[in-house]
Amino acid sequence: MPLLVVGTLALDSIETPDQSREAMLGGSAVYFSYAASYFTPVHLVGVVGEDWPSEHTEVLRTRGIDTDGLQVVPNTKTFRWKARYTPGLVQRETLDVQLNVYGSHRPVLSDALRRCPFLFLANGSPTVQLGVLEQMTGPRLVVAEAIEMWIRDARDELQQLLQRVDGFVLSASEARQLTGEDNLVRAGMMIREMGPTFVVIKKAEHGAMFFSKHETYVLPAYPTPDVVDPTGAGDSFAGGMMGYLAEQGNFEPNTLKEAMAYGILVASFTVEDFSLDRLRRIDRDDIMLRMERYKRMLSF
């Protein structure tokens, strides 16, 4: 089933201890849609400036991602983000953020997109996320994510959003920030009580936790020795998860757990190179092979 994602397209500049790269293809909706495209048709909604290289759009189209909802605004610049990772590639420091054209973006969906059964509200202000949600016509599954800034600055709007989504995805530090609770098991349960049917806490290189009324579980990350750049891992996780759910067309408990695993595996590829470079070299078979290994790893 079709999956709609609304989020950022960005030009990312990344420094790792070994290398640095300038103005690469990035952004939450980019990583998300590319990851999801292995599983289901994806429609992307976002905005870029006139500095956006058309090759970047081509990269997405090559995987069948519908970019008709990508708005290119003349006389503006694309969202830019610059960050530096410390040794170990776990901690990162944001060096620069330029919202540019993204800062005033209020997405308007076409009639066709409003009828998409699966919706992912990638990072954005809860107000913008709610604005998108209100345009939808009877979606089957709506999942949103939060980022630190909005947990801090838009708490009321975020609480409204939490009441209106089926699923909510956030990082471990964001879960602690939102709840004031350090134990992630408790934090996840608390967030679920704020509204969503299920909550996913992303633990980066340690995997992801899932919370529903009846289940609490954690799945580990796939152990890869080849981590080059962790940027986009969380967005790829969400894309793989939502892509698989949309493909399956249901969200039964076991489908959700499989979806978590697919998210983890797609993310494990993302981190093995900069930008989408690793994902561009794999196909569904590579993901399936890693899934076989992952299942074997967790069986005893």
Next chain:
Amino acid sequence: MPLLVVGTLALDSIETPDQSREAMLGGSAVYFSYAASYFTPVHLVGVVGEDWPSEHTEVLRTRGIDTDGLQVVPNTKTFRWKARYTPGLVQRETLDVQLNVYGSHRPVLSDALRRCPFLFLANGSPTVQLGVLEQMTGPRLVVAEAIEMWIRDARDELQQLLQRVDGFVLSASEARQLTGEDNLVRAGMMIREMGPTFVVIKKAEHGAMFFSKHETYVLPAYPTPDVVDPTGAGDSFAGGMMGYLAEQGNFEPNTLKEAMAYGILVASFTVEDFSLDRLRRIDRDDIMLRMERYKRMLSF
């Protein structure tokens, strides 16, 4: 099959954000042997001073742990350790260490103990660990652990030890310290190449990783909302793991993975109260019940 552990017995003083406790029953060999006692007969070798309450020894004996190798040295004091946990119970700061009688302990094994088929060399200097190993008569499985101080101060002796053990257990930060490699998958592989047949990296609340020539895998921690004091989790993990291996009497790949899981589960109980307080309230059935849930959690 019988399992011998040589390590510390301690009087631990712990401050958590909520509570503080003085001079509790603690130490690596204490947590290890109690955890292992759910699976196999355990022989404990260690030393304490005359301040050691005999009730502490009774606690161990009640679970059938053989304490004949526990030496009480008159006119000395027991090893004492004092630490404070920061909110979240992940980071801790050591406030005070008094080695006392443990500082000059050179364990001498009885003839019966020298023939123990399974041996765990808990924290101690590699020189002391090697000294114990040299007294053994044809053990079937020898596993050792390291701590930060000896990785820093006794690198050469540690390299000798690594050549002589079947398994080696250490924390994520110790693995990084020993190898200079931040990626834990790489670090684990590097340590295995230093000699051991298998290496286990403990990741605390994120589970544990396993490395052998043919396998690399990670198992997550059991998600408990009730973390009171993480002290002894790593020792309990090792005790559960070694106890199960000794009970099974083999170390086939699948037995090793099951053993890792049992270690993780026993540790998940340990952290739910101070000292051995939580373990003292459970029996094998409680561990089995949690194992069922854990296996279900990892199945999809």
